[in-house]
Amino acid sequence: MQADIVIRALGALAQEHRLAAFRALVQAGESGLSAGTLAEALQLPNSSLSFHLAQLTNAGLIRQQRQGRSLIYSADYAAMNGLMGYLTKNCCAGAVCAADANCSISEERNVA
Amino acid sequence: MQADIVIRALGALAQEHRLAAFRALVQAGESGLSAGTLAEALQLPNSSLSFHLAQLTNAGLIRQQRQGRSLIYSADYAAMNGLMGYLTKNCCAGAVCAADANCSISEERNVA
């Protein structure tokens, strides 16, 4: 993972509503959540949420997938994993858990 | 660690020069680096770097300490550790490494 994408990912998460949205998507797991559901959960106007989801998508942290008229968003665990790996390696003095910093489920669970 | 401070920390790191500065400080370790040294390393005007260091300080990621006329900055490993912990717990589906996500040295090595 490169510094450029890391910065975009950090920036994407560095905002109240986006962090909340991402957390909700992580919690939702594989099946994800529709834009509407998310907008209601976060109490945001659709257009505002849409803006934030676009930022997260642009940062590669979430994925979009159409299902009927709904757009279902879901967290990209591998991307989050990459971010954690970068931070561990570059911002944590190459500490102990560097090798374990697979904070995903994803690699394992997505495949399963 | 609370969402509010997490957002400030993420925002602080989500910028080219600040991420570079923080990485340099992490690498520098305990002894830290002076503002001047850092400014030269990053090729930034003093006033610009000062602005960024203030942001990092405000986010609690770095510490300041005067030494003669120089201000020495150093990374706060515990804060970074806290950030990693939050992300692991809240943004990684409570994955495997949650308990290990002590990405610091700090707690152990600072004391030593």
Add this chain to the structure above:
DNA sequence: CTAATGATTCGATAATCGTAGAAATATCGA
């Protein structure tokens, strides 16, 4: 005390971000 050094704060400016209503786009049901 004065000059020199290291660094921050001030000030102005350009650029980006967040917000949310309104208009447009896509899909589905009848």
Add this chain to the structure above:
DNA sequence: TCGATATTTCTACGATTATCGAATCATTAG
């Protein structure tokens, strides 16, 4: 096809961010 539903894109605007020279503050040496 037409209307309803789900969402995005457009638009405008206020707020925040990044930049950096100039002015200021703090510390030390002479």
